[in-house]
Amino acid sequence: QVTLKESGPGMLQPSKTLSLTCSFSGFSLSTSGMVVSWIRQPSGKSLEWLAAIDWDGDKYYNPSLKSRLTVSKDTSNTQVFLKITSVDTADTATYYCARSPGGHWYFDFWGPGTMVTVSS
Amino acid sequence: DIQMTQSPASLSASLEEIVTITCQASQDIGNWLAWYQQKPGKSPQLLIYGATSLADGVPSRFSGSRSGTQYSLKISRLQVEDIGIYYCQQASSAPLTFGSGTKLEIK
Numbered sequence: 001q002v003t004l005k006e007s008g009p010g011m012l013q014p015s016k017t018l019s020l021t022c023s024f025s026g027f028s029l030s031t032s033g034m035v036v037s038w039i040r041q042p043s044g045k046s047l048e049w050l051a052a053i054d055w056d057g058d059k060y061y062n063p064s065l066k067s068r069l070t071v072s073k074d075t076s077n078t079q080v081f082l083k084i085t086s087v088d089t090a091d092t093a094t095y096y097c098a099r100s101p102g103g104h105w106y107f108d109f110w111g112p113g114t115m116v117t118v119s120s
Numbered sequence: 121d122i123q124m125t126q127s128p129a130s131l132s133a134s135l136e137e138i139v140t141i142t143c144q145a146s147q148d149i150g151n152w153l154a155w156y157q158q159k160p161g162k163s164p165q166l167l168i169y170g171a172t173s174l175a176d177g178v179p180s181r182f183s184g185s186r187s188g189t190q191y192s193l194k195i196s197r198l199q200v201e202d203i204g205i206y207y208c209q210q211a212s213s214a215p216l217t218f219g220s221g222t223k224l225e226i227k
Binding site for chain 1: 121152154156162163164165166169170175176207209211214215216217218219220221
């Protein structure tokens with residue numbers, strides 16, 4: 001059974017660094033072609049793909065945010081992390097992690113999301 | 121970036137009615153197109169991938185088609201459980217991009 005779950009701070013102040021964790025089970029990120037992405041969604045708005053890391057450790061970023069993003073994974077291939085530096089109110093959103101198997105970029109399993117509010 | 125222009129923004133239809141949602145890609149993405157359904161307070165669920173392939177467990181009343189760079193999602197007989205917001209997503213090249221969404225309601 002494939003599951004993913006995001007965790008984060010809930011709320012943080014502007015200019016701080018946001019750290020998010022995606023914990024997953026039912027699959028391994030070491031499987032050839034597997035990718036885990038981070039996607040966010042401000043309330044009432046559409047989805048924005050942020051970053052991804054694949055089974056080989058290659059990293060992919062949305063150029064619009066690349067300078068502020070760092071994606072990584074743990075050595076056991078059961079967690080993926082995302083850091084966003086210098087947050088501001090525009091980063092307030094629900095953050096999802098999602099899986100893409102088989103070397104393609106469709107998201108077949110998603111976590112429930114974690115809501116992050118940036119506020120002073 | 122590849123822009124995905126989705127229409128309509130909202131749609132109200134009767135039960136059993138046929139519903140069609142479209143997405144126009146700003147450039148050729150081949151069949152690298154997915155559709156998702158998002159219910160209130162939930163994460164998106166994959167419906168269609170490869171423009172026309174039904175994801176596991178998705179009812180057969182959902183179908184996808186392509187004409188050039190225009191993609192369509194059709195619900196053949198609208199059911200109550202189909203209400204939600206539908207998004208298209210291009211999977212051709214990074215950055216991956218989504219349409220703006222179509223909110224589907226029952227009339």
